[in-house]
Amino acid sequence: MNIYKQIEAEIQSASNIVITAHKSADGDSIGSSLGLLYFIEKLGKKATICHPDKAPDFLYWLDTSSIILMEESPKAVTSLFEEADLIFCLDYNATNRVGPEMQVLLEEATCKKIMIDHHLNPEDFPEIIVSEPTVSSTSELIVELIEQSGHLNLLDEKIGTPLYLGILTDTGSFRFNSVKPRTHEVLAKLLNSGVEHHLIHEKLSDNNTESRLRLQGFAMSEKLEILYDYNVAIISLSKEELAKYNYKKGDTDSLANLVLSIKGIKAAIVFTERDGIMKISFRSKGAENPVNMLAKENFNGGGHANASGGMSDLSVTETLEKLKEVIPNYFSKA
Template sequence: MNIYKQIETEIKAASNIVITAHKSADGDSIGSSLGLLYFIEKLGKKAVICHPDKAPDFLYWLDTSAILLMEENPEDVEAEINKADLIFCLDYNAINRVGPEMQVLLEAANGKKIMIDHHLNPEEFPAITVSETTASSTSQLIVDLIEESDNLELLDKKIGTPLYLGILTDTGSFRFNSVKPRTHEVLAKLLAAGVEHHLIHEKLSDNNTETRLRLQGYAMSEKLEILYDYNVAIISLSKEELAKYQYKKGDTDSLANLVLSIKGMRAAIVFTERDGIMKISFRSKGAENPVNLLAKEHFNGGGHANASGGMSDLTVDKTLVKLKGLIPLYFSN
């Protein structure tokens, strides 16, 4: 029995299924969670999605009413996880990625855990692990689950739309080197299932607010620093600067990729002061310019070679000084 047929068997045998994903939700964690939920429902079972926190506003054109949030409904999330006999761990490779509150619940949970993820170096906490680090996204792996469990006929527009979204966002609109022939094969299956890809692009692209554009304009014109000796760009934004432009979650998500589009840039780093810490986004181009080690070794983070995250408990100025001191060590060639 292949691992995906095994997962199908676990789904059909379970009485209470919970789907979890990492803190600071993105398109792939939302997309894979909803796609899996709808697939489970097509198999005649029920499930509940429990996420640590709210997704950025630009993802809320999807129906997220099935998602319970730890930050808003901790008692409900605790009850669902405690009674679950099957728990999916989507789009994260380490249990601490769900945040301290949900981590405690998951560690104490008796339900069988299934990891489906594409990040490097997965921890060994699940009973069943699907770790495909060459996959473009976790959403792509949910399509693999549907196909390899011999349920491709169940794939429809409802299941496919969030999965397309997850692949689209996690590949930077199909520009990252994580895109492989298999990625396009999966996309073709989603289109054949009725997914209206052009509408998904429109909903993601045509939803800017005035304050978001003004914040991004300020960041590019006033806060962009380029270290031309290494072709690395950095943007830092304090909590006061974010407040000035009425920052909402997701408003700075595209900044790193925008900076990376500058001709000749090897890497872009954007960090923002939120919740008392600096949240850092690392982006780079090419296998010769990985950023995951920088994130892991110095900023309590990690991720993909060309797209990683991290954090710093230093001040804005001290974080900036630290970054500038490290750039020559990682981008000297």
């Protein structure tokens, strides 16, 4: 029995299924969660999505009413975890990625857990693990689950739309080197299922607010610093600067990729002051310019070779100074 058939058998035998994803939801965690939920429902079973916190506003053109948030309804989420006989862990590889409150529930849950993820170095807390770091996204793996379990006939527009979104966002609109021939084969299956890809691009891209664009303009014109010796660009934004432009969750998500589009830049780092810490986004181009070890070894983070995250409990100025100090250790001189 292949692992996807095994997962389907677990779905069929479960009565109370909970689907989880990482804190600070992105397009892939939302997309894979909803795609899996709709697939499970097509199998005639019921499931509930429990996420740690709210997704960015620009993803709310999707119907996210089925997602219960730990930050808003902790009692309901706690009850669902206690009743669960199967928990899916999507798009994360360690229990601490779901935030401290949900981490306790996840680690105390005695039911079977299934990880479906594409990040490096997964922890071994689940009983069943699908870990494919070379695959573009967890959403792509959900399509594999649907097909390899023998249910491609169930794939329709409702299931496929969030999965297309997940692949789209986690590949930087198909520009990252995680996109393989198989990725395009999967995309073709989604289009054949009725997914209207042009509408997804429009809904994702054409929903900027004035304050978001003004914040991005300020960041690019006033806060961009380029280390020309290494062709690395950095943007730092304090809590006061974010507040000035009425910051909403997700407003700075595209900044690193925007900076990376500057001719000659091989890595972009954007960090923002939120919740008392600096949240850092690392992006880079090419296998010769990985950023995951920079994030892991210096900023309590990690992720993919060209797309990672981290954090710092230093001040804005101190974090910027630390970045400038360690960057020469990870990038060769131009």
